[in-house]
Amino acid sequence: MFFLMVAGLALLAQVYVWRRMVWDTTRPGRARWIGTAVLVGMFLLMLAALLGAREMRPETARWFAWPGYLWIAVLIYSTLALVVLELPRLVLSRRLALRGRVQRHREPARELAEPSGAAAGPEPAESVPAPEEPVDRGRRLVLARGTALAAGVAALGVVGYGASSALGQPNVKRVPVRLDRLPADFSGFRIAVVSDIHLGPLAGAAHTERIVRTINEQQPDLVAIVGDLVDGSPEHLGDAARPLRDLDAPEGSFFVTGNHEYYAGFEGWRAELERLEVFSLLNDHTTISRGAGRFTLAGVNDVAGEDIDEGPDFDRALAGTSADNARILLAHQPVLIDDAVRHGVDLQLSGHTHGGQMWPGSLLVGLQQPSVAGLSKVDDTMLYVTRGAGFWGPPVRVGAPPDVSIVELGAGLR
Template sequence: MGFLVLAAVVIAAAHYYLWRRLVVDTTRPGRWRRVFTWAVAGIASVLLLTLTAGRFMDLTWLAWPGYVWVALMFYLTLILAVLEIPRLVARKTVAVDEDRRRLLGRGVALAAGVGAATTVGFGIASALGPPEVTRVPIALPRLDPRVRGLRIAVVSDIHLGPLTGIGHTERIVRLINESEADIVTIVGDLVDGTVAELGDLARPLADLERPSYFVTGNHEYFTRGGPQQWVDELERLGVRCLRNERVEITHGGGVFDLAGINDLGGRAFAEPPDLSRALDGRVPDRAVVLLAHQPVQVGDAAGHGVDLQLSGHTHGGQLWPFGAVVKAQQGAVAGLSEVDGTQLFVTRGAGYWGPPVRVGAPPEITVVELT
């Protein structure tokens, strides 16, 4: 409830600001100002309905305009805020009457509108386009030499939902199969809904051609009924779920451990991440690769001597400049880094959440080659 109240306050404040700059500053009092005022109120209502009632009923027909407007609203607000300084300078240094003030307001509104529409347009093309397949070699000093060259496909944040369609899953599966990976890892946030709602969209995962493993993300715990329904469904499709457990991966006569822990969201379901349990009984000098949805879990991984943690969750920021906020919260946004001797690789994810828009953070599937 607290989140919804905060969201409503932020949305109301943003729309009031947009109304002032896009309506009041560009029109005379009268009919057109009333028309545009009602239009702003209407789109704000659509957005609130999408974010609230959409959780409890099927409002797919509202999702596209509602979520696209989220991105437009954000970039309109951002650009208008940046333009406040030259706008104020112009008003202070040039004597203007009401007509010229409106002309200035219209120029600012046009610049913001063109900038926001262009940014969001390219962002939609990026989000809905095919994920980039990136290849990253990562050296693990403790890795059995016979395992060197093993390729791990890492995909996260697929976010199957009412806006994606089955083609989204089919394309991801095809790209993974074409990558010639030896094993496949799905590092959380696969879905935004129940098996009853989205089971058909997940069906192509049965076509993955290599051994496949999954760990929960926070969105699996947001789903009505919890994550167990998806654990059961994925097992039926041939994807093994690692829930605070590990498996031995053999390759070329060598062995390493692949461990997976629950997302931090599991704490509310009495299913917290438990790395001690996942690593219990393992050979101490054997290399271990950990699947953990959130990068911030790397602190625990380092404390347990994990060689490499593979994570997602961040979407690479998804909408610039949110990457800075994500880094402050998670410690890493994308790519390879190191924390207290444990290497951390964060993939940008193959889908999107909320707006079908990615700006400065194109979708990706990563193939990690162990060396």
């Protein structure tokens, strides 16, 4: 259903862009056919990227994933730019049409004003507006080409900026959080929160190395990977994940599933991550101790696991934990915050939203999730949502730069 919805919207946008940037800007002939063929080809590459990239080896998939996914971003921002330009285009088109009608009415008036007689020669034939029509068509063509050029330049500029953001070094965000039940021994305890790395045909080992290097430079006490690590199988992406072995945190590195892990087949990844010394909290918990103090670190499966009876189970994840200890929960989607509140969780760490990834995506994400990014509070539970360190689909981020978040815990009243 998700694919059909995306494909349907993309087809509508594709037809609109074709009409404004090909049909309106060309005369019948070779140029129009070439423009149409290019747009059809890009649409097919986009469908191939959406349908086939996860099932192929990255070195094969990237040949159509790069142009196909980038075209999605260009299509989105071309459509937005053309929509914004519709009103001025319409106004200018009306003014040109009005100017043409005025000029055609002035010609007969000038002819009637000229003196008649023998010297004036034979009476002219009735004025026909048809000779002026090519002039009007030429003006409309110039306007259409100017609009298409402005929209194309704007879209390419935004996509270029967004690609440099998505493929660059993730930002480091420092987030102080005070928890009432946290023992004083943990004041200053640092959790590196990273999500939505999305290893795949466009994000390989170099992407992972960059993220690992960013995390290690912050010298965290614990690393929390809150889902959507991969977009493919261990057989295809094992090399891309291997740098995770270099994560350096005294209390270890922990992982919970996101929705994309279930698309890729998680069982193989569970064994692979354990080999890389990244420990999965699948509806489970562990206790983190420092001096005489301790807190519970729990993790729940993503809601996508419900399709195979492996959905989030808070009772199981928190079974046997003490209500006197602070509870920190790793949960991929912020939408689980209501369950976290009911189970007495002090802090939930989530991802999934990408911060919207490409504006105005943040407006749509806000309709589905209680938080798009950042720190918030729901009843007595704190919720922190990272924008994620990778990208899904287009390697583009606009208004939502990638980040690695360092959550620094403090004891005492919030």
